[in-house]
Amino acid sequence: MSDQVSKQGSPRQEVAAMRPAVHVVEDATAITLYADLPGVPKDKLDIHVEGDNLTLEGRVEINLPEGMEAIHAEVELPRYRRVFTLSRELDGNNVSAKLQNGVLKLRIPKAEHAQPRRIEVRAA
Amino acid sequence: MLYRGFFPRDLFAELERLQHEFDGSPNIRGTTRGYPAMNVGTTPKSVEVYAFVPGMTPEEIEVQIEKGVLTISGERKDTPLPERATVHIDECFSGRFRRVVSLPDDIDPNSSTASYRDGVLHVSVARKEAAQPRRISIH
Numbered sequence: 001m002s003d004q005v006s007k008q009g010s011p012r013q014e015v016a017a018m019r020p021a022v023h024v025v026e027d028a029t030a031i032t033l034y035a036d037l038p039g040v041p042k043d044k045l046d047i048h049v050e051g052d053n054l055t056l057e058g059r060v061e062i063n064l065p066e067g068m069e070a071i072h073a074e075v076e077l078p079r080y081r082r083v084f085t086l087s088r089e090l091d092g093n094n095v096s097a098k099l100q101n102g103v104l105k106l107r108i109p110k111a112e113h114a115q116p117r118r119i120e121v122r123a124a
Numbered sequence: 125m126l127y128r129g130f131f132p133r134d135l136f137a138e139l140e141r142l143q144h145e146f147d148g149s150p151n152i153r154g155t156t157r158g159y160p161a162m163n164v165g166t167t168p169k170s171v172e173v174y175a176f177v178p179g180m181t182p183e184e185i186e187v188q189i190e191k192g193v194l195t196i197s198g199e200r201k202d203t204p205l206p207e208r209a210t211v212h213i214d215e216c217f218s219g220r221f222r223r224v225v226s227l228p229d230d231i232d233p234n235s236s237t238a239s240y241r242d243g244v245l246h247v248s249v250a251r252k253e254a255a256q257p258r259r260i261s262i263h
Binding site: 021022023024025026027028031032034036037038039040041060061062064065066067068069070071072073074075076077078100101102103 | 130131132160161162163164165166167168170172174176177178179180181203205206207208209210211212213214215216217240242243244246248
């Protein structure tokens with residue numbers, strides 16, 4: 001799984017977005033990806049797999065009081081976006097996702113044929 | 125880069141941000157100004173602080189106001205690592221954190237509220253009545 005620099009060109013990708021911090025772990029049966037998406041509610045999160053690309057997109061939704069004037073801002077963009085390339089052995093059709101307290105947990109299982117198989121070694 | 129920020133700021137703050145961007149030397153603690161990232165705003169009636177602290181429960185976040193200084197602290201636990209697993213990317217913050225914000229003089233620490241939703245802590249601190257602009261009627 002490698003990071004991909006978003007391509008210029010299509011209008012969808014021209015929108016400036018923050019790159020969420022991620023934590024990616026691989027075990028024998030799957031890859032688990034955690035992404036920090038503080039401020040994104042469930043209904044504003046969009047995860048899609050297109051070909052080999054896994055795209056995470058989320059909109060920050062925070063209700064600001066009316067007439068508020070910002071005096072200091074470290075988070076300035078209202079959206080997150082990050083694209084990953086999935087390798088062949090990952091099953092993009094069976095991705096499961098859970099969003100809790102601003103952290104997304106994605107589990108991308110490995111395809112059946114890519115699961116480890118134990119081969120017994122017999123004495124010759 | 126052209127974008128419409130969602131946190132409305134004035135021109136001076138914008139200039140300061142640009143200045144920061146051009147200041148080449150990176151901080152030894154990383155590119156951000158600390159964890160968690162924070163936004164602060166004011167209204168005539170309150171000071172609003174937003175801290176971006178994902179992966180916590182409300183009980184795990186400590187919010188304190190003492191002598192006009194707001195402190196937000198806590199500990200973000202490590203992501204659980206299954207047995208015989210490999211870590212490929214590790215960017216998410218974990219460990220203890222603490223950030224402080226100096227509040228204006230006119231705040232009323234006794235009427236402040238804090239809530240945590242979708243990984244964002246929102247602290248609203250009321251400002252004293254006297255400091256709020258009052259309309260003076262002309263007779």
